[in-house]
Amino acid sequence: MVRTANPALMKPMNLSAELEAVVGKGPMSRGQVMKQLWVYIKKHDLQNPQNKRNIIADEKMLPIFGGKKEVTMFEMTKLANAHLK
Numbered sequence: 001m002v003r004t005a006n007p008a009l010m011k012p013m014n015l016s017a018e019l020e021a022v023v024g025k026g027p028m029s030r031g032q033v034m035k036q037l038w039v040y041i042k043k044h045d046l047q048n049p050q051n052k053r054n055i056i057a058d059e060k061m062l063p064i065f066g067g068k069k070e071v072t073m074f075e076m077t078k079l080a081n082a083h084l085k
Helices: 017-023 030-043 073-081
Strands: 054-056 070-072
8 A cells, every 4th residue: 555645745835934934935835844844953953852852942933832942843743834824
């Protein structure tokens, strides 16, 4: 059985200005946005060293995280999706 990509993840979406500041200019698919978020997180060393599943917000990430200083990976996905139209 061949697994096909979820079409909802492939559809180009418009990004909020806050999200574009982190991942670059849109439109981008949800999958691309998540990939770029991880590139940014790793580049700026934003994973909590005690708990790698938690992401620590820097100045650019705070607006995406709704002002929260630290979120889980799953919370990050949900919060980032709010910045896609």
